[in-house]
Amino acid sequence: MKKILTIAALGGLFAASTAQADVNIYIAGSTAFRANVFRAVEAAFDGGTPTSINPANAGTGTGVYTAQGTMSSLYGAQTVTIYASFNGSVQGLEDLLNNTSLTFTNITPGGSAVTAVPTITFSDVDKSSTLAASAPVTETHVAILPFVYCRNPLTPTTVTNVTGHQLQSLWNNGALKLSMFTGNTNDDSGIMYVTGRNKDSGTRVCGGSDAYYTGSPILYGFNTTAPNTWTIMNQNLSGTLYGFGYSSGGNEAIALTNQLASGPCIGYEGLNDALTVTGSACTGAPKVNGGGNCAIIAYDGFLPFNNYTPGNSPVPAYPDFTPIIEGQYSFWSYECIEMLNTHTSDTTYQYYTNMVSGLDYDLLQAEVNGGNSSKYGPVTALRLSEMRCNRSSVGGSITPN
Amino acid sequence: MKGKWNLAAFVLGVLIFTGAAKASVTDAESNPYRVISQHSVFGLVPPQPVATTNATDSPPDIVLNGIMVIFDRKYALFKLPANKGKSYLLGEGQSDGEIELLSVDDRAGLIKINNHGVVQTVALAKPPAPSVAPAAASAADVANNPQPVSAEGIPQPVMENNPAPSAAPAAPAGYAVAFAGGSGNSQGSSSGSTSSDGSSGSQSSGGSNSTAKATPDPWWVVASKNLEAARAATAGLVDSGQADPFPLTPFTPPGTPANLIGPGQLYFVSQAN
Numbered sequence: 001m002k003k004i005l006t007i008a009a010l011g012g013l014f015a016a017s018t019a020q021a022d023v024n025i026y027i028a029g030s031t032a033f034r035a036n037v038f039r040a041v042e043a044a045f046d047g048g049t050p051t052s053i054n055p056a057n058a059g060t061g062t063g064v065y066t067a068q069g070t071m072s073s074l075y076g077a078q079t080v081t082i083y084a085s086f087n088g089s090v091q092g093l094e095d096l097l098n099n100t101s102l103t104f105t106n107i108t109p110g111g112s113a114v115t116a117v118p119t120i121t122f123s124d125v126d127k128s129s130t131l132a133a134s135a136p137v138t139e140t141h142v143a144i145l146p147f148v149y150c151r152n153p154l155t156p157t158t159v160t161n162v163t164g165h166q167l168q169s170l171w172n173n174g175a176l177k178l179s180m181f182t183g184n185t186n187d188d189s190g191i192m193y194v195t196g197r198n199k200d201s202g203t204r205v206c207g208g209s210d211a212y213y214t215g216s217p218i219l220y221g222f223n224t225t226a227p228n229t230w231t232i233m234n235q236n237l238s239g240t241l242y243g244f245g246y247s248s249g250g251n252e253a254i255a256l257t258n259q260l261a262s263g264p265c266i267g268y269e270g271l272n273d274a275l276t277v278t279g280s281a282c283t284g285a286p287k288v289n290g291g292g293n294c295a296i297i298a299y300d301g302f303l304p305f306n307n308y309t310p311g312n313s314p315v316p317a318y319p320d321f322t323p324i325i326e327g328q329y330s331f332w333s334y335e336c337i338e339m340l341n342t343h344t345s346d347t348t349y350q351y352y353t354n355m356v357s358g359l360d361y362d363l364l365q366a367e368v369n370g371g372n373s374s375k376y377g378p379v380t381a382l383r384l385s386e387m388r389c390n391r392s393s394v395g396g397s398i399t400p401n
Numbered sequence: 402m403k404g405k406w407n408l409a410a411f412v413l414g415v416l417i418f419t420g421a422a423k424a425s426v427t428d429a430e431s432n433p434y435r436v437i438s439q440h441s442v443f444g445l446v447p448p449q450p451v452a453t454t455n456a457t458d459s460p461p462d463i464v465l466n467g468i469m470v471i472f473d474r475k476y477a478l479f480k481l482p483a484n485k486g487k488s489y490l491l492g493e494g495q496s497d498g499e500i501e502l503l504s505v506d507d508r509a510g511l512i513k514i515n516n517h518g519v520v521q522t523v524a525l526a527k528p529p530a531p532s533v534a535p536a537a538a539s540a541a542d543v544a545n546n547p548q549p550v551s552a553e554g555i556p557q558p559v560m561e562n563n564p565a566p567s568a569a570p571a572a573p574a575g576y577a578v579a580f581a582g583g584s585g586n587s588q589g590s591s592s593g594s595t596s597s598d599g600s601s602g603s604q605s606s607g608g609s610n611s612t613a614k615a616t617p618d619p620w621w622v623v624a625s626k627n628l629e630a631a632r633a634a635t636a637g638l639v640d641s642g643q644a645d646p647f648p649l650t651p652f653t654p655p656g657t658p659a660n661l662i663g664p665g666q667l668y669f670v671s672q673a674n
Contacts, residue, residue, distance in 0.1 A: 173667055175624040191620045216645050216663075218628070232631035236643055244644070 023075050023347045027084040028102055029092025029121030031248040032203055032270025033145060033335050034084075035060035036381060037122060040358040041082050044351075045069035050082075054109050060272075060285075060377060063248065066107045066114075074350050081107055083114060088247065089202030092121030093132035096340055119348045120355070123336045124202025124270070129209060129394035131199070138341045138352070141334040142359045144382035146304045146324055147203055147268055148331065150277045152256045153292020155192070155264035158182040160310050161298040162266060164211035170194045170266075171208075174218030174232055178264060193220040193230045195255055195267040199243030206333045207268045209395025219245045220265065221255055228260040249273035257290030266297065268331075271304070271315075271380040279314035284374035289314060302329040317371030318379045325382070327389035327398045335381065360384070460517040463500075465525050466618075467626065468507045469654045475505035476654055477512045478626075479523070482616045490652070621671035625650040628667065636661055 027037065038060045042049055050067035058065035068081045083104035087095075095102060095118050104114040124145055127135050149162050159181045162170075170176050171194060178190030196219040197204040208214070220230040233244040246252040253273045256265065269277065278296050279289030295310035296303065303310075305319030323329035337356060343349040363383045366376040391398045466488075467478035480488040481500075491502040501515040510525035618626070629652050638644035639661055646663035651672045653662065 172665070173624065174628070175620065177620045177671075189617060189620060191623060215665075218631075218647070220627075230627075232627050234631040234634045234638075234644075236638065 021078060023071075023078050023080040023351075024116070025080070025082050025120060025348065025351050026102070026104060026116045026118045027082060027120050027122070028087055028095055028118035029338070030089040030124050030202055030335070031063060031086045031250065032089075032124050032147075032272065033122050033143070033381070034063060034086045035272050035377065036143065036335075036359055036362050037084070037086075037355075038062065038065075039362045039376065040355055041067055041084065043362065044071055044074075044354060044358055045080070046072050052107060054105055054107055056109070061250065063250070064105055066105045068107045071354075074354055075347065083116065085118075086122075086248070088198070088200030089121075089123035089125060090130045090132060090205065091200035092118060093123055093127050093130055093135045093137070093338060094200075096121055096137055096338060097132045097135035119339060119343075120352055121338045123338055125205045125209075125333050125394045126336060127338065129205055130202075135338070136341050137338040138343070139336050139338050140352075140356055141384060142337050142356055143335040143363055144324065144332055144384065144387060145335040146271045146321065146329075146332045146381070147206055148271060148274045148296045148304055149266050149299050150253075150256050150269050150274050151293060151295055151297050151310075152261055152265045152267075152277075153259050153290060153294050154261050155266065155293050156182050156184075156187065157293050157295075157311050158184060159192075159264070159266070159297060161301060163300050164213075167194075167207070167211045168213050168215075171196075171213055171217035171219075172215050174220055175230075181264075181266075191263050193263060193265040194218075195220050195230075195233075195252055195265055196245050197249070197252060197268075198245035198247055200247060201245070201249075202333065203249060203268050203270055204245065206394055207331065209393075210331050212395070217245075221246060221252075222258065222261075228258060229262045230265060250276070253277050253290075257294060259291055275315055275378060275380065280317060280378045281314045281371075282317040282378035283372045284317075284369070285377040287378070299329065299331050304329045304331070315378070318367060319371075321382055321386075325386055325388050327400065330395075330398060333394055334384075460519045460521070463514065463516060463521070463523050465510075465512055465523045467629075468505055468510060468512070468525065474656065475507055477502055477505050477514075478652065479512070479514075480618075488622065490654075492655075619671070621668035622652075625652040625668050629653060632657070632661055 027041070030037075038058070045051075045067070046069060050069035052069070053065060053067040055062070055065060058067075064085045066081060066083045068079060070077060071080050074080075085102050085104050086092075087102065094100065099117050101115045101117050104116060106112055106114055123130070123139075124147075127133055127137060127139055151159050156178070162181065166176075166180065170192070175191050175193045177188060178192045179185055179187035181187075181192050182190075194217070196207070196217060204217075208217070219233045221233045222228065223231060233246075235244065246255065249270050250273055252267055253269060253276045255261075256267055256269070256277050274296055275282075275287040277290045277294050279294075280287040293311055296308070296315065297310050302323050304324055305316065305321050306323065307316055307320055324332050337352065337359075339348055339352050343352065360383055362376065363379075363381055366373065366379045367383075369376055371378040387401065389398050389400050461481045461483040463479050463481060465477060465479045469476040469478070474492055476490060476492045478488065478490050489497055489500060491497060491500070493502055493505050495502055496515075499517040503513040503515055503520065505512050512523050514521050514523060617623075628647050628650050632647045632653070635644050635647070636658075639646045646661050648663050648665035648667050649669075650667045651669055
């Protein structure tokens with residue numbers, strides 16, 4: 001009898017612990033798409049907001065945060081904690097491939113850091129175009145992510161376009177004669193530098209692929225000993241796999257808005273980070289122009305949207321993306337959500353599928369509000385359903401639907 | 402007995418040697434072999450007296466851009482703005498025309514040079530002083546995040562693109578490059594001329610040995626110097642297989658280890674132009 005009671009008690013304890021099991025989701029990957037992901041993460045909680053979030057002022061630009069609450073429709077009364085640490089598209093895929101643990105923030109401010117392997121990552125490019133092509137993941141396209149080239153405050157306003165062939169040479173050399181970009185022989189003695197991201201970056205993968213570039217780029221940036229002097233980036237970043245270059249689009253944007261920079265420079269950005277360089281007409285969440293001659297410039301003769309003149313106006317809050325939609329502007333990619341393909345019906349799978357629809361809803365809301373919503377901000381990505389063309393691979397040919 | 406013979410031999414030797422010496426002086430003008438040295442078939446020239454510093458005609462200014470030490474051999478990279486900005490890369494004891502590099506003090510950043518007959522000591526041109534200090538992470542950031550974070554909260558390494566020196570593997574022994582102005586000889590658009598949009602751009606040039614304005618380096622010289630500085634900075638990483646080597650440039654020092662030179666060549670065409 002005593003034995004039976006003991007077993008029953010243990011069973012009761014087990015049942016209780018099962019009922020109270022928390023759901024933990026660990027998100028990593030793309031920095032370029034983090035604004036959309038942040039909003040979708042928040043929206044999935046009951047009432048459209050988590051009960052707690054650390055840091056308390058986390059927003060669409062935050063790269064590391066943890067949110068907690070309940071999602072009744074998905075997990076009933078279970079406590080759901082979403083850990084997010086965006087570290088780059090390719091790095092996220094590598095983490096899934098190699099079972100690499102990342103460091104996340106504790107939901108309790110000041111609490112111990114949480115270490116875990118990410119369960120869901122975002123990538124700006126298809127895994128097949130990356131060094132993690134063999135990652136055993138389920139991959140789903142969730143949006144069209146436009147990329148752009150930005151000029152810094154010191155770049156002459158006559159630099160309004162860059163071609164793929166110029167970029168090939170610019171990346172190979174790191175710097176070229178400025179007149180090659182302005183067309184003015186007075187600029188023969190000037191220098192155009194190029195900056196960029198490390199190999200963790202999907203933006204870098206997409207930029208290189210779209211310009212048919214296969215080399216090892218020489219990239220310029222700033223360091224703490226010479227914060228205003230363009231210097232060839234020459235250190236691998238600790239904790240990441242590879243590459244000289246900025247580890248986030250946000251950091252690159254800071255470099256591209258340095259008013260004291262030692263000369264002209266251009267670099268690629270996801271549109272959301274580009275807005276911090278060029279300014280946005282969004283009234284809900286205005287993004288200030290980086291100053292000087294900062295602007296988005298055309299690529300291969302086309303801007304990603306209409307009704308914008310480099311340097312003359314901020315980027316429209318809801319840009320007319322016709323050049324992308326119709327296939328004229330090619331520097332874009334499919335934003336992908338990834339998880340290990342072993343998840344087929346568990347809590348991770350549930351969250352994954354919910355996030356796919358949640359992101360499309362987020363894009364729709366940004367458009368419905370004309371890009372002027374303080375919640376949804378400017379429109380910086382396109383819904384898949386808007387496209388009238390498609391491409392089979394990153395940087396690959398574009399064909400009409 | 403034997404001691405007497407030794408003494409005699411010594412005296413005789415002294416007499417013979419003294420006599421020969423005298424003969425060499427007295428017979429100098431009538432020496433029949435003198436014509437041989439006068440012909441100077443090897444093009445030898447007698448040593449010229451070297452003035453020290455008080456020459457009346459001042460030699461052209463020299464801008465010392467870099468000092469390199471490669472397997473104990475010291476080189477200096479400098480230019481003469483007055484001579485169309487011609488650049489020189491000389492090792493100790495080497496000369497080019499009226500310029501001879503006498504010695505290099507790589508620790509002090511000084512070279513001693515015979516500049517058109519005037520011995521000068523020239524210091525490395527100094528880089529422009531940074532005017533803005535990098536922002537420091539707040540204590541709260543550090544407390545809440547075990548990794549440093551960027552402005553937007555992206556996890557960062559200890560220093561973005563500029564980790565502590567101890568983090569990088571050491572460069573191979575015997576290879577070092579130092580250029581004035583750090584690796585980024587700053588140069589804005591149009592270099593003083595009118596830019597295509599009328600903007601002046603930013604511009605600063607490394608100063609040097611007390612001369613006034615120095616002509617800005619051509620773009621490919623700036624880029625080459627930057628790259629050589631980066632090659633030196635990444636030598637340890639390349640050696641340990643953690644980074645790819647940079648391509649050859651016109652400023653790649655002779656004797657640079659082959660494994661530090663990647664495929665491709667940069668700026669040689671520009672140099673020819």
